[in-house]
Amino acid sequence: MNRVMSGFFWISLYLLVVLVPVFLMLIPPAPSGRSFWLELSVALGFVGLTQIAVQFVLIARFKRLTAPYGIDIILQYHRQIALVAVCLVLAHPLIIVIDNPSRLKLLNPLGGNWASRCALLSVLMLVTLVVSSLFRERLKLSYERWRLLHLLLGVAAIVFAQLHVSMAGLYTNTLWKHAIWVATSAAMVGLVVYLRVLRPAWQRNYHWRVAEVRPERGGTHALVLEPVGNHRMAFAPGQFAWLKLEGTPFTLEEHPFSFSSSAERSDRLEFGIKALGDFSGRIGDVPPGTRAFLDGPHGAFSIDRYPAVGYVFIAGGVGITPILSFLRTMADREDPRPVTLFYADTDWDSLAFREALAELEVKMDLHCVYVLKEPAEDWKGERGVLTGEVLDRHLPKEKLARFFFICGPPPMMAAVHEALQERDVPEARIHLEKFNLA
Ligand SMILES: Cc1cc2nc3c(=O)[nH]c(=O)nc-3n(C[C@H](O)[C@H](O)[C@H](O)COP(=O)(O)OP(=O)(O)OC[C@H]3O[C@@H](n4cnc5c(N)ncnc54)[C@H](O)[C@@H]3O)c2cc1C
CATH class of the missing domain: 3.40.50.80 (Nucleotide-binding domain of ferredoxin-NADP reductase (FNR) module)
Structure with missing residues (x-):
C-alpha cells in the first residue's frame, strides 16, 4: 500500500471505530420513552469517549500507523482531537440537563447515583488532563511529571467513564453489548500494559552502550551508541529516536533526538545533543559503557521520502x-x-x-x-x-x-x-x- 492509500485507510478506520458505539446504540433492544435530545447526547458522549480511548492507540508509536503521516502530525492530531472529544463528552451532560432541568441533581455528587458520580469523576479527570496539557509551562510542571500525570489521568478518565456506561446500563442491556464494552476496556488496559511493561521489557534485549561522548561547539555533545549484540537500527536520514539513558528501560524519562550519523551506518549511531535542560545538560557527564535504550526510528522528515534533483x-x-x-x-x-x-x-x-x-x-x-x-x-x-x-x-x-x-x-x-x-x-x-x- 502506498503512503496515500495507507493514510486514507487509517482515516477511514478511525471514523469507523469512533462511530461503532453509535451503531451499537441503533441495534435493538433500544431503551424506550427517551427523547431525541437524550439519545443525541448519549451518542455524542459515546463518540467522545471512543475518541479518547483511541488516543491511547495514537500515542502508542505504532510505526505502521505513524509512517504515512509522521509521528509529529499524529501527536498534533492527538492534541487537537482531544479538545473535540472532551467537548463531545461535556455536551452529553449539558444536553441532558437542558432537555430536562430536573436532571441537574445528577451533577451533584451527593444528589446523584453511582453512575452519575463515575461520570463526574471522569469529566473531572478529563478537564484536569486538558488544563494541565494546555498550561503545562505556566503550571511549572516538568515534562516528565506532566507525562506521568497525563497517563494516570487518561487511564482514570477511561475507567470511570466505562463504569458510568456499565452502571447506567441502558446501552449495555444485552450480554453481547456488555461484552463489547468490557472487551474495549480490557484492550485499553492491555495497551497501557504493552506500552509500559512489555515494550520496555523487549527493549531490554536490544540495548545499546555509550561508545563515546564528544564535546562539540555551542554547548552540544555528540553521543555515540553501539549495539550490545547483533541488532542494528536501520533508519532513514533525518529520523529520530526516543533515548533512555537510565539503567532500566522501564523509566518514564525518555527524550527524542535526531540521528546525526549516516543512515548507512546502522551499527554506530550518533546523536548531537545540546544542553538545554536537566537531561540534555547531563550528557557531557555520561560515562562510556552506560546502557542506553532506543525507541525508533520515527519521523517523516527525510530526504529518502522526497527524492529531488537537489x-x-x-x-x-x-x-x-x-x-x-x-x-x-x-x-x-x-x-x-x-x-x-x-x-x-x-x-x-x-x-x-x-x-x-x-x-x-x-x-x-x-x-x-x-x-x-x-x-x-x-x-x-x-x-x-x-x-x-x-x-x-x-x-x-x-x-x-x-x-x-x-x-x-x-x-x-x-x-x-x-x-x-x-x-x-x-x-x-x-x-x-x-x-x-x-
Ligand atoms: C523530533 C525531535 C527531534 C529532536 N532532536 C534533537 C536533537 O537532535 N538534538 C537536541 O539537542 N535536541 C533535540 N530535540 C529536543 C530534545 O528532545 C529536548 O531538548 C530534550 O528532550 C530536552 O530535555 P531536557 O530534560 O534536557 O530539558 P527540559 O528542560 O526538561 O525540556 C525542555 C523542553 O523540551 C521538551 N521535552 C522535554 N522532554 C521531552 C520529551 N521526553 N519528549 C518531547 N519533548 C520533550 C519540552 O517541550 C520541554 O519543555 C528533539 C526534539 C524532537 C521532538
Whole structure:
C-alpha cells in the first residue's frame, strides 16, 4: 500500500471505530420513552469517549500507523482531537440537563447515583488532563511529571467513564453489548500494559552502550551508541529516536533526538545533543559503557521520502543534527546531487559540527552559507538573522526544482517558511522538523 492509500485507510478506520458505539446504540433492544435530545447526547458522549480511548492507540508509536503521516502530525492530531472529544463528552451532560432541568441533581455528587458520580469523576479527570496539557509551562510542571500525570489521568478518565456506561446500563442491556464494552476496556488496559511493561521489557534485549561522548561547539555533545549484540537500527536520514539513558528501560524519562550519523551506518549511531535542560545538560557527564535504550526510528522528515534533483537545507542551532545525517548519508552514498546549506547560529565558535561540515564540503557537491547573529568584526559572511534576502543572495537559480528541509528554533522556521512561500516555492517542497512534540 502506498503512503496515500495507507493514510486514507487509517482515516477511514478511525471514523469507523469512533462511530461503532453509535451503531451499537441503533441495534435493538433500544431503551424506550427517551427523547431525541437524550439519545443525541448519549451518542455524542459515546463518540467522545471512543475518541479518547483511541488516543491511547495514537500515542502508542505504532510505526505502521505513524509512517504515512509522521509521528509529529499524529501527536498534533492527538492534541487537537482531544479538545473535540472532551467537548463531545461535556455536551452529553449539558444536553441532558437542558432537555430536562430536573436532571441537574445528577451533577451533584451527593444528589446523584453511582453512575452519575463515575461520570463526574471522569469529566473531572478529563478537564484536569486538558488544563494541565494546555498550561503545562505556566503550571511549572516538568515534562516528565506532566507525562506521568497525563497517563494516570487518561487511564482514570477511561475507567470511570466505562463504569458510568456499565452502571447506567441502558446501552449495555444485552450480554453481547456488555461484552463489547468490557472487551474495549480490557484492550485499553492491555495497551497501557504493552506500552509500559512489555515494550520496555523487549527493549531490554536490544540495548545499546555509550561508545563515546564528544564535546562539540555551542554547548552540544555528540553521543555515540553501539549495539550490545547483533541488532542494528536501520533508519532513514533525518529520523529520530526516543533515548533512555537510565539503567532500566522501564523509566518514564525518555527524550527524542535526531540521528546525526549516516543512515548507512546502522551499527554506530550518533546523536548531537545540546544542553538545554536537566537531561540534555547531563550528557557531557555520561560515562562510556552506560546502557542506553532506543525507541525508533520515527519521523517523516527525510530526504529518502522526497527524492529531488537537489536540496536546500536550512538549519538553526542544534537543528543541524538531522541535516548532518542527510549530508553524511549523501556523502556515504556518493550522491552527486547539489546541496545548499544555510546554517544560522550566534557566532563562528557556536556552530556545532562546523569541522564535519568542512569535510563534507570537500567530499560532495555542498555549498555552506553561515549566517551569524553576533559575528566578529572581521567576519565576511552573512550577518544577522536568516531572512528572505539572505536566501535570495545564495539560492541557486533552479531553486523551485529543489526540495527544502528546515530545522531550527520556531521563529526562524516560521520566518524562513514565509520567505519561501513569498518566493513561490511550492508547499509540497517545504519540509519542517520541529524539536518540540509537547
Ligand atoms: C523530533 C525531535 C527531534 C529532536 N532532536 C534533537 C536533537 O537532535 N538534538 C537536541 O539537542 N535536541 C533535540 N530535540 C529536543 C530534545 O528532545 C529536548 O531538548 C530534550 O528532550 C530536552 O530535555 P531536557 O530534560 O534536557 O530539558 P527540559 O528542560 O526538561 O525540556 C525542555 C523542553 O523540551 C521538551 N521535552 C522535554 N522532554 C521531552 C520529551 N521526553 N519528549 C518531547 N519533548 C520533550 C519540552 O517541550 C520541554 O519543555 C528533539 C526534539 C524532537 C521532538
